[in-house]
Amino acid sequence: MKQTPDRLFSQPLEQVPDFAFNEDVVKVFPDMIKRSVPGYPTIVENLGVLAAQFAQPNSVLYDLGSSLGAVTQALRRHVKAEGCRVIAIDNSHAMVERCREYLHAQDSMFQELLPVEVMEGDILALEFQPTSLVALNFTLQFIAPEQRPALLQHIRQALLPGGALILSEKIRFEDHIEHELLGDLHVAFKRANGYSDLEIAQKRSAIENVMKPDSLEQHRERLLAAGFSKVVPWFQCINFASLIALP
Known part of the structure; x- marks a missing residue:
């Protein structure tokens, strides 16, 4: 996958959209x-x-908020269970079109990959089929907080016994000092990856109204309220984490 450098916020903007x-x-x-x-x-x-x-x-695997299909590609590479297929869905037309291109290219490089259907649509309106694996990889944080419980309940109702939801999110922290420390470390991470202070500030302004992170405690409480029996954090790096939720 050829990468174009991110310079979207490298120049001063009169108004950051x-x-x-x-x-x-x-x-x-x-x-x-x-x-x-x-x-x-x-x-x-x-x-x-x-x-x-x-x-x-013979079950469906979901990649919800699939963007360019990185998670879908990982599912197709690793899952060997017979008869599985992946449904990847995103509400961005541009993402869906590019995702289809990338997955088509993957088909030409690998044999015996899981079949995949890439859909443009709203995951909040999705009628779930019985599923053994749902991936919400940095997607829930872009959904309005009041709509998150219903989505998780729908996922829980569709999950087969023995299946799992894997949820990855940017997280905030209840402790103010901890939150500030890890926020500063995240800024340092972006600087170390070549972003200027201007780019960091403008990107923050652009995203703060559309991405609303929760704490790990909020995620756990919401998942348990949705009917999941167990929530297990399996990864954290600075202020980003991933959880396994079991039915």
């Missing part, structure tokens, strides 16, 4: 997310490894 997954973002997204999200490559690759432990034969 709200962040959107448009064509401009799609062009630089692989570079943007690698340089912005600590541990992202580790989460994605190991999400495929984890999925292989929960995927059941």
Whole structure:
């Protein structure tokens, strides 16, 4: 996958627009997310490894908020259960079109990959089929907080016994000192990856109205309220984390 450098916020903007997954973002997204999200490559690759432990034969695997299909590709590489297929869904037309291109290219490089259906749509309106694995990889944080419980309840109702939801999110911290410390470390991470203070500040302004992170405690309480029996954190890097929720 050829990466175009992310320079979207490198020049001063008179007014910073709200962040959107448009064509401009799609062009630089692989570079943007690698340089912005600590541990992202580790989460994605190991999400495929984890999925292989929960995927059941002849079941659907969901990648919700699939963006360019990195998680879908990891699922297809690692899941070997017979008869599985992946449904990848995103509400960004630009993301969906590019995702289809990338997955088509993957088909030409690998044999015996899981079949995948890439859909443009709203995951809040999705009618779930019985599923053994659902991935919400940095997606829930872009959904309005009041709509999150219903989505998780729908996922829980669709999960087969022995399946799992894997949820990755930027997290905030209840303790003010801890929150400030890890926030500062995240800024240092982005500086170390070549972002200027101007880029960091403008990106923060663009995204603060559209991305609303929760604490680990909030995630756990919401998942348990949705009917999940167990919530297990399996990864954290600075202020980004991933959880396994079991039915």
